[in-house]
Amino acid sequence: QKEVEQNSGPLSVPEGAIASLNCTYSDRGSQSFFWYRQYSGKSPELIMSIYSNGDKEDGRFTAQLNKASQYVSLLIRDSQPSDSATYLCAVDTGGSYIPTFGRGTSLIVHP
Amino acid sequence: DGGITQSPKYLFRKEGQNVTLSCEQNLNHDAMYWYRQDPGQGLRLIYYSQIVNDFQKGDIAEGYSVSREKKESFPLTVTSAQKNPTAFYLCASKTGGAYNSPLHFGNGTRLTVT
Numbered sequence: 001q002k003e004v005e006q007n008s009g010p011l012s013v014p015e016g017a018i019a020s021l022n023c024t025y026s027d028r029g030s031q032s033f034f035w036y037r038q039y040s041g042k043s044p045e046l047i048m049s050i051y052s053n054g055d056k057e058d059g060r061f062t063a064q065l066n067k068a069s070q071y072v073s074l075l076i077r078d079s080q081p082s083d084s085a086t087y088l089c090a091v092d093t094g095g096s097y098i099p100t101f102g103r104g105t106s107l108i109v110h111p
Numbered sequence: 112d113g114g115i116t117q118s119p120k121y122l123f124r125k126e127g128q129n130v131t132l133s134c135e136q137n138l139n140h141d142a143m144y145w146y147r148q149d150p151g152q153g154l155r156l157i158y159y160s161q162i163v164n165d166f167q168k169g170d171i172a173e174g175y176s177v178s179r180e181k182k183e184s185f186p187l188t189v190t191s192a193q194k195n196p197t198a199f200y201l202c203a204s205k206t207g208g209a210y211n212s213p214l215h216f217g218n219g220t221r222l223t224v225t
Contacts, residue, residue, distance in 0.1 A: 004153075042219075097142065103152055
């Protein structure tokens with residue numbers, strides 16, 4: 001059973017701070033990793049994808065991947081109240097092309 | 112603009128009735144997926160299809176059925192055998208055979224069964 005684990009939160013951070021969201025996965029064959037943001041009542045939208053060990057930056061967002069330790073994280077710099085949402089981690093194994101999702105971490109950015 | 116269209120946005124049904132949720136995409140994607148989301152839960156896979164006229168059960172297929180007669184369409188039927196059908200249903204697609212492509216989601220259908 002392929003598992004993707006996330007802390008459900010809520011993670012509460014003040015406006016302007018760095019929010020750090022973490023995700024661990026069980027399948028060592030995993031090759032593609034995605035972070036989706038989901039506002040309440042809406043569908044998920046892709047924020048970041050990462051495939052190689054290390055960091056990938058896009059604006060205020062940085063995804064970090066460590067395949068040896070089987071974790072992927074998302075850092076949000078200068079957090080804004082509009083970042084308040086649930087963040088879903090998804091992991092794709094190369095063989096099945098079927099993404100497995102974590103339960104999501106709820107982030108609250110307070111003014 | 113390309114995208115995935117799910118309809119209707121809200122659906123209300125009486126217990127014991129079958130109901131079909133529509134999903135249409137014009138992204139020319141080979142693979143399509145149906146997920147279910149319950150409050151406070153992640154996405155659970157119901158069915159997926161990687162090619163026309165072929166589909167596979169996901170983790171929670173019992174009480175659901177699908178068809179894939181056209182590349183663009185992947186409707187989901189929630190049958191009376193599904194014991195707890197009230198949920199948020201999400202249809203998604205991606206380029207087939209490419210493990211590093213992300214999912215594209217429709218706007219979802221919220222089903223309430225009373």
